Amino acid sequence: MRKIIALMLCCLAGVAGAQDWEDQKTFAGAASEITVRVLSSTDTSVFAPLIQSFVSDNPSISVEYLVTGTADVDRRFRADPAEFDVVISSAMDLQLKLANDGFAAVLDTADHPDWAVWRQSLFGFTIEPAAIVINRAAFDGVAVPQTRQALIEALRTRPDVFQGRVGTYDVRRSGLGYLFATQDARASDTYWRLMEILGGLNVRLYCCSGDMINDLGEGRIAVAYNVLGSYAKARIDDRLQVILPSDFQTTMMRTVLVSDLTEKRPAAIAFLQHLLASGAQKDARAPLPLLDPTADATATIGLDPALLTYLDTLKRRNFLKAWEDAVIQ
Amino acid sequence: MNSPASSGSLRVRLSAWLIGGAAVLGLILFFAVRSYATDVAQKGQDQILAAAAASILDAARLTDGTVDLDMPYAAFSMLNTSSDDRVFYAIRQDGTFLSGYADLPDQASRFETVAYNGANVRSVFAERRLIGVNGPSVVSITLAQTQDGLSETLSQISRNAALLGLGFFVLAAGLSYWVTSWTVGQLSRLTASVTRRGPADLSPFERPVPAEMLPLVGSLNSLMGRLDGSLQRSEDFIAEAAHRVRTPLATVRSYAEVTLQRVDKEENRSAMRSMIRAIDESSRAAGQLLDHAMIAFRADHLTRDPLDLVDLVKEQVMRLTPVADMKDIDLSLFGDDQVPYSGDPILIQNAVRNLIDNALKYSPAERTVTITVASKPTPNIEVCDQGPGIAESELQTVSGRFARGKNAIGTVGSGLGLTIVGDVAMAHGGQLTLSNRPQGGLCARLSL
Structure with missing residues (x-):
């Protein structure tokens, strides 16, 4: 008997190991009949309240929440679209391409503002700008920069302080980092100057916002550029300060889609509806900046086919080359 | 027709x-x-x-x-x-x-x-x-x-185009219906104005009609003009002819009377009498033709004067009583005391005289001719005799012009009497109806 249990545990461990998730958690419904598999790029810690409220509202549905990086979300889902029921990612461009390529189910249910929906298949449900997060200790007695230009000045003035202690996304690995970088580059040339400076300071490159915030909190880096402010706020850490640059902000929406090949369509739609409705109810339990569907359209990255532009092979190759030239020195 | x-x-x-x-x-x-x-x-x-x-x-x-x-x-x-x-x-x-x-x-x-x-x-x-x-x-x-x-x-x-097409159709259909109704309405109006006319009204149509119908109305008017003219000419001709025949006939008759007094031989006398009867018949026919022409003229220009039908009939009965006495026939008058009516007295007198005249002609001797004047349902005069009557098959046709019943052979008559009565009735908007009495005899009823 013991051997059998050991064998089962071994197998489970093997299966889990094979998938190699950043995080994986099942939220069981009280009277669970089916399990919705949610593939997401958002950390479980910030997303859990939304799922818990869903499970308590819908006891017959369990939610298996699988977390991985944005680029990996896209890769895994494309590889096996029937395996997952709901896909959540902050990389809007990759999500839009999934919908464009016909992976997303077209739903006629959701009543959601036009600017946050694409083809009735891709729905934005959180909205937040990319932020600069600093460790207050590094700016003790110095003015905190409020624009990218000011940040460039600050980094230039004290290179000794920041050498090896600045961080940003590795756009080659992170889908969200790539989205932020391309949108920044589109908006202003300041982005490239900043990247030159960061490159000169031997910037640390991260796959995910969470890691960056961790290193920032522990003082390993002093400045993180283009991170999600909601992660920093979720830590409730006095040492950190979130700066929303006042020159221009790159605002992204977390988007959700239901797989076209899902066999649990009603449950998946219910989950999606719950995410959209939570924003309408201004659910205070969620640490995520949920999108209020009654609010006016904000200056977000538009959900339109132009997002496909930087995903073009040639375009991406050119952009990454320019980025590497600037950052890797 | x-x-x-x-x-x-x-x-x-x-x-x-x-x-x-x-x-x-x-x-x-x-x-x-x-x-x-x-x-x-x-x-x-x-x-x-x-x-x-x-x-x-x-x-x-x-x-x-x-x-x-x-x-x-x-x-x-x-x-x-x-x-x-x-x-x-x-x-x-x-x-x-x-x-x-x-x-x-x-x-x-x-x-x-x-x-x-x-x-x-x-x-x-x-x-x-x-x-x-x-x-x-x-x-x-x-x-x-x-x-x-x-x-x-x-x-x-597509939706808008369909609405446009449908709207166009509805509008065009409505207009078509209206135009059709109006066009057919013009024809109906012409038809109605032709139908409304009296039988002898041959005056031209004066009301304005659409240009396309002008030729039709023009042809109709010219047809009616020709018809009117030819009718007028034939009436004139008949009247003229009758008038011209009557006077010489009267002269011939008086010569025949005189001659009859002079001849003694029985076969000659009988021949003379036949001759006189033939002359009477011709003279009577001429008179009736004149009457008929007169009636046709008066009916065209009908004048309506107030009169009492009973008075009028009484007068005729009195005038014809000597003739009835000669044949030992009793004329008895029944009915209402007064039947006021408004019509042409000369025409009605003529009609009544013809009716009674007819009855006297066909009634056997020592019988009664009954004349009834009543105001209900419409003013009417009914004259019934106790003669042989008319075969049922002839009841409808016998009042036609120059038509005579089969049993009229041997009786003096032109076949115009009932025609005159019928014309008078029609001119007053009434009619002449003939019926056989169950106990024998004919009833002629002039309803006005």
Whole structure:
């Protein structure tokens, strides 16, 4: 008997190991009949309240929440679209391409503002700008920069302080980092100057916002550029300060889609509806900046086919080359 | 009278053609507008696709024999539609796939509608020749977009075009109905004004009619004019002829009377008597022809004077009593004390005289002729004799002009008596009805 249990545990461990998730958690419904598999790029810690409220509202549905990086979300889902029921990612461009390529189910249910929906298949449900997060200790007695230009000045003035202690996304690995970088580059040339400076300071490159915030909190880096402010706020850490640059902000929406090949369509739609409705109810339990569907359209990255532009092979190759030239020195 | 064969209803035919025509035109309008709008909408999408493709190709550079293409952000941005159409593309260098969707095929023509990724897509193909140091190279793009926005626009246009066509049809059908009614109404009005006329009214139509009907009314008027003229001439001729015959007949009769007194031989006397009777008959016919002509004239210009029918009939009975006495026939008058009526007294006198005259002629001796004057249901005068009556088959025809019953042979008469009575009745809007009495004899009833 013991051997059998050991064998089962071994197998489970093997299966889990094979998938190699950043995080994986099942939220069981009280009277669970089916399990919705949610593939997401958002950390479980910030997303859990939304799922818990869903499970308590819908006891017959369990939610298996699988977390991985944005680029990996896209890769895994494309590889096996029937395996997952709901896909959540902050990389809007990759999500839009999934919908464009016909992976997303077209739903006629959701009543959601036009600017946050694409083809009735891709729905934005959180909205937040990319932020600069600093460790207050590094700016003790110095003015905190409020624009990218000011940040460039600050980094230039004290290179000794920041050498090896600045961080940003590795756009080659992170889908969200790539989205932020391309949108920044589109908006202003300041982005490239900043990247030159960061490159000169031997910037640390991260796959995910969470890691960056961790290193920032522990003082390993002093400045993180283009991170999600909601992660920093979720830590409730006095040492950190979130700066929303006042020159221009790159605002992204977390988007959700239901797989076209899902066999649990009603449950998946219910989950999606719950995410959209939570924003309408201004659910205070969620640490995520949920999108209020009654609010006016904000200056977000538009959900339109132009997002496909930087995903073009040639375009991406050119952009990454320019980025590497600037950052890797 | 024979009713002419109908060649179909003018109203139905007009309506059918006009409304059918309107339906066909409405349909043509619908399809024309829709196809035109489809064309325009499709051209719109094609133009945007072509512009996007051109702007992408414009960003192509040839470096060391390899195409480098820095895709402009605006290219896909301009393909954004309200129904969020999907976009697919493939960029190739000399037919070798570079980026985009590898399974999107190149196409022969510039614009095509093909099936791709589970949807119908409109696809544009464009290419550009780049000259590099190692020679020329052709970069091509196939850019495709789904047609959700277009079909939405098209269904909207179709709906509007259908409404337009339907509106046009309803309007045209309404107008057709109105025009048809008006046209047929003109004919109906003419028909009604012909029908309303009295039997002897041959005056021309004066009311205005549409220009197209003028020839018809003109012909009708000229026909009636000729008819009137010819009737008038024949009446005049008859009256003139009767008048001219009567006077010599009277002279011949008086000679015959004198001669009858002078001859003694029985066979001669009998011949003379036959002669006198024949002369009487001719004279009477001439008189009646004159009466008839007079009646025809008076009926055309009927004057209505108030009179009492009982007084009028009494007077005639008194005048005819000597004749009745000669044949030992009793004339008895019944009915209301007074029957006031408004009509032409001369005509009615004539009619009553003819009725009583007829009754006296056919009634056997020592019998009674009953005359009844009543005001109900309409003022009427009924004269009944105890003679042989008329065969049932002749009741309808015997009042015709110069028609005489079979048992009238051997009796003096012209066949005009009942015709005169009938004409008088008709001139006053009444009628003459003949019936056999169950106990024998004929009743002639003049209803006014």
